[in-house]
Amino acid sequence: MFNTLDDLDPEQRVLVRLDLNSPVEDGEVQDNRRFDRHAETVRELAEGGHRVVLMAHQGRPGGDDFVSLEQHAAILAEHVGHDVQFVADTFGDEAIDAIESLSAGEILLLENTRMCDEELPEEAPEVKADTEFVQTLAPLFDAYINDAYSAAHRSHASLVGFALELPAYAGRVMQTEYEANSAIATREFDGQVTMVVGGTKATDVIDVMNNLGDKVDRFLLGGIAGELFLRAAGHDVGFDLDGMDFFDDQWEANRETIESLLDERGDQITLAADLAYEDDDERAEIAVSDIDEKDRAYLDVGTETVETYDPVIRDSEAVFVKGALGLFEDERFSAGTVGVLRAISETDCFSVVGGGDTSRAIEMYGMDEEDFGHVSIAGGAYIRALTGAPLAGVEALTQD
Numbered sequence: 388m389f390n391t392l393d394d395l396d397p398e399q400r401v402l403v404r405l406d407l408n409s410p411v412e413d414g415e416v417q418d419n420r421r422f423d424r425h426a427e428t429v430r431e432l433a434e435g436g437h438r439v440v441l442m443a444h445q446g447r448p449g450g451d452d453f454v455s456l457e458q459h460a461a462i463l464a465e466h467v468g469h470d471v472q473f474v475a476d477t478f479g480d481e482a483i484d485a486i487e488s489l490s491a492g493e494i495l496l497l498e499n500t501r502m503c504d505e506e507l508p509e510e511a512p513e514v515k516a517d518t519e520f521v522q523t524l525a526p527l528f529d530a531y532i533n534d535a536y537s538a539a540h541r542s543h544a545s546l547v548g549f550a551l552e553l554p555a556y557a558g559r560v561m562q563t564e565y566e567a568n569s570a571i572a573t574r575e576f577d578g579q580v581t582m583v584v585g586g587t588k589a590t591d592v593i594d595v596m597n598n599l600g601d602k603v604d605r606f607l608l609g610g611i612a613g614e615l616f617l618r619a620a621g622h623d624v625g626f627d628l629d630g631m632d633f634f635d636d637q638w639e640a641n642r643e644t645i646e647s648l649l650d651e652r653g654d655q656i657t658l659a660a661d662l663a664y665e666d667d668d669e670r671a672e673i674a675v676s677d678i679d680e681k682d683r684a685y686l687d688v689g690t691e692t693v694e695t696y697d698p699v700i701r702d703s704e705a706v707f708v709k710g711a712l713g714l715f716e717d718e719r720f721s722a723g724t725v726g727v728l729r730a731i732s733e734t735d736c737f738s739v740v741g742g743g744d745t746s747r748a749i750e751m752y753g754m755d756e757e758d759f760g761h762v763s764i765a766g767g768a769y770i771r772a773l774t775g776a777p778l779a780g781v782e783a784l785t786q787d
């Protein structure tokens with residue numbers, strides 16, 4: 388298996404990959420569990436006398452949440468309890484100067500890795516290791532630490548390239564999440580296993596639903612993923628309106644898989660019977676069977692759907708959640724997500740709630756993390772792990 392911080396020599400110059408990818412509202416980065424969890428790794432390294440340089444990404448190029456990591460440094464500093472310096476550069480002269488001026492016990496966060504052209508797209512570790520980005524930074528360090536379990540399903544330079552150039556270690560978050568999610572992957576359940584599938588990154592979930600189908604008895608759908616399934620079932624939902632980019636690309640990419648899932652596993656899949664939308668600033672609802680025009684955005688599943696999903700969850704022995712059923716950050720559209728989470732928290736089923744965004748709903752609506760089996764800060768990576776599929780970032784750490 389991989390080396391951990393227990394195997395690290397003292398007083399090293401360490402390059403650490405975190406996943407601080409967070410919701411951004413009106414340009415403001417929202418604090419969430421990812422900061423809190425990664426702060427433990429960062430504090431341990433700084434207090435251990437290492438020189439700590441951090442890398443992370445935020446958003447995807449072109450998106451509203453593709454912003455600088457300056458705010459992340461300030462939020463992280465609060466959680467770590469130590470100053471976190473920031474440099475608005477990934478691997479240029481400014482970044483190199485800042486790295487070289489660091490003293491033992493100091494922490495520096497580099498700029499959003501995705502502002503560097505070579506970070507994306509996904510390529511083999513050997514190709515990523517050969518980039519100017521990796522070749523410039525690696526010689527400045529003694530060790531590479533990957534703590535970004537939740538991004539480990541992406542074969543990007545900062546996640547797979549450095550492990551080939553430097554002695555590589557897993558950080559505390561990587562270690563804990565890996566152990567928890569691998570244990571879940573091999574666990575057998577006697578009763579019904581249910582998976583709630585929603586969120587915006589439909590491609591991540593739909594991709595693995597086929598493989599999860601033998602492990603999961605019932606899929607309850609909502610969010611963007613749910614609308615794409617409704618579209619495949621012939622309803623006028625699940626398409627982009629002006630200024631939206633949730634649906635059409637993901638529809639093109641997943642249409643065949645969705646159609647064959649509905650065909651072959653239709654009896655395992657439950658789709659929303661009604662949806663909620665905004666009307667005159669209020670929440671309004673409509674039965675899916677009454678939708679006959681492509682004229683509005685749907686922001687939550689409806690009340691009847693919540694009433695159908697609730698007893699399914701209460702009858703389950705295990706429930707996995709990946710993605711929110713609606714735009715829960717707006718209370719008017721939180722009923723689906725909160726309904727599902729509350730049902731889980733009130734029963735003693737084994738449960739995992741995944742996703743940096745989705746897991747925020749737990750404290751936002753006054754539920755207690757203790758009432759869930761495992762709250763993962765990973766979304767796409769955790770469901771992939773449930774299928775037993777390898778994660779590129781973990782594999783890179785385990786190479787000799």
Ligand SMILES: Nc1ncnc2c1ncn2[C@@H]1O[C@H](COP(=O)(O)OP(=O)(O)O)[C@@H](O)[C@H]1O
Pocket residue numbers: 410585586587588589609610611685686687709710711712713714715716741742743744745746765766767
């Ligand atoms: N119908 C919808 N319209 C807009 N946003 C939605 C809708 N349904 C779910 N969401 C959003 O999905 C987000 C979570 O999805 P995603 O980013 O895929 O998951 P995570 O980061 O938790 O893995 C939530 O922040 C929620 O606001």
Ligand SMILES: O=C(OP(=O)(O)O)[C@H](O)COP(=O)(O)O
Pocket residue numbers: 406408446447537538541588591742743744764765766767768
């Ligand atoms: O937030 C993340 O994944 P998640 O939404 O599946 O939890 C990771 O940071 C990966 O981000 P990406 O899906 O833009 O590659």
